[in-house]
Amino acid sequence: MVKLNSDTRLPTKVVNTILTQTDTTVGFLSGDSLKLQEIKSRDSSKPFIKVYSSLKAFKEDSNRVPSSQKSRIRRSKKTTFIIKNRAFRIASSSLNSSFLRANEWNYSTSANESDKNFNREFCESKADIIIEDKNSLYEGKASSLYRINSKRMERLR
Numbered sequence: 001m002v003k004l005n006s007d008t009r010l011p012t013k014v015v016n017t018i019l020t021q022t023d024t025t026v027g028f029l030s031g032d033s034l035k036l037q038e039i040k041s042r043d044s045s046k047p048f049i050k051v052y053s054s055l056k057a058f059k060e061d062s063n064r065v066p067s068s069q070k071s072r073i074r075r076s077k078k079t080t081f082i083i084k085n086r087a088f089r090i091a092s093s094s095l096n097s098s099f100l101r102a103n104e105w106n107y108s109t110s111a112n113e114s115d116k117n118f119n120r121e122f123c124e125s126k127a128d129i130i131i132e133d134k135n136s137l138y139e140g141k142a143s144s145l146y147r148i149n150s151k152r153m154e155r156l157r
Contacts, residue, residue: 019127
């Protein structure tokens with residue numbers, strides 16, 4: 001089910017905030033980090049995770065992966081990596097949605113107010129587009145988080 005909270009016909013230049021079930025938990029996705037920052041009332045110094053549709057899309061965004069870690073990243077599931085203070089995750093969308101397939105990447109954050117649990121009413125009021133499948137929206141476990149470089153890997157979460 002796709003629900004729109006906007007009167008516009010989705011022009012290409014408008015950056016929408018999408019509420020959907022991500023590969024780990026229910027989350028907000030957007031190409032505009034400032035929009036997500038405003039929704040979450042989040043400190044501007046705290047960056048968002050970039051979720052890429054593929055490793056190829058990640059590399060095309062002028063990013064490099066240490067050779068010793070390429071295989072680990074390619075095979076990872078529900079895992080966020082930090083390389084040179086950039087957090088990213090490779091996650092192909094399990095939803096058959098043209099909104100999600102059209103973008104090579106999105107900023108991602110959990111769908112809740114800062115330091116609070118998932119509240120459906122809050123999330124629906126803040127999202128421009130709501131994408132939901134038959135399993136509905138549910139708060140799941142956050143992704144694993146690793147800081148990596150060419151020599152080592154450190155688990156943060």
